Amino acid sequence: MERMASESAPESLTSKAASRITINGLPDVPENPFASPVANPLLDPHHQSFSIRAWLTNLTRFTSSAETPFPHQQFGVSFHNLSVSGSTTPTDYQKTVSNIPLALVSLFRRIAGSSSRKIPILHSFDGLIPHGELLLVLGRPGSGCSTLLKTISGDIHGLTIDDGSHLNYQGIPPDQMRRQFRGEAIYMAEHDVHFPQLTVDQTLSFAAKARAPPSGIFPGVTREVFAERLKDVALAAFGLMGVKNTNVGSEMVRGVSGGERKRVSIAEAMLSGAGLQCWDNSTRGLDSANAVEFCRVLKVGAEMAGATAVVALYQAPQVAYDVSPCLG
């Protein structure tokens, strides 16, 4: 992987960040990243010398040099006096046929106004994550890391944001964020949930197609071609080319290894291209080299596309924490 010329976080975006990167073998004039056949082996996901950094740099250069530059979709987030509580009822059932009557009783009770118990989880948090920055969330299990991530990503099922809390997604209030920009803020849970019988290739194809832009945004490129190429790039970037025709698998179904499955989840989330990503202990099950590689990919995403990431890690490697120019 090529090295970065500078380690400082870019205040803003793309063209600036791209111009600071020197990559041998990339032509001055960017080529259409989705055109085929691919002229430059650095940009060909099926070629051995493929480099994800080169590919992203080329993409960034291409989009910023287009006649109508692509509008940026970047989300920083600030929060002030943010308090979150969970609510619980004294009894909570996994519903079965026999205890439905019991559940009905508690439903009536709720309607009648007997309040459910509120349990404060987060107390008065303040913070600011400008777009293009990475935030590391540290804390022992049970200290509220997941709740903070869920709150920021708007995945607040079962949680209540208390009155007086203030959240600002670069000008967008939290309720509008949840309504109109649902796909732009994602929460990645610790556990991987996949369709075990699908192959890695099928899983990522679906993810890529689900978020492919309309045909013609890149000259002469249809949605299908776009999704296909992006999927190949993700396969190559996360070292999954070799297992692309293997089932993803699960505890019960034979498939790829645990580390590979984790990488499938990460690749899937990356394909969504969400501007605000919350990763909950995503390096669980990865070895430390892969954990560092994961942080590096997030960093590249942040620098190139101005993506913002909030990452909770329970075992953060020192290399991932250190700001070191030779690692960028």
Place this chain on the structure above:
Amino acid sequence: MFDKVTVLYLGRQIYFGPCAEAAAYFEELGFERAPRQTTPDFLTSVTSSERLVRAGMEKAVPRTPEEFVQRWKSSALYVNLMKDVRAFDAAYPVGGANVRQLLDAKHFRQTRSQ
């Protein structure tokens, strides 16, 4: 690789700021880093019984989450953070011009037809 770090202690925020200054902040409070301990481990260790206190600081260090919060909210880093938050909110006021731009960007990417 990270720009900022936040440390949580039983639902309380006890640090939010630059990675480079986090360890120094807790050392200033009176905590000591174990030999060969990684920075993230040091930062989480102050919220557990693993914490090491520098000799002579036993009385001064915060112990409960509330004490940590009190120290955090009276620190210079917190004042800076609040200043930055206010600047961000002023640059991107809720419901301001940026909303239009983000909605346009969203529509640009959305598939209109198959």
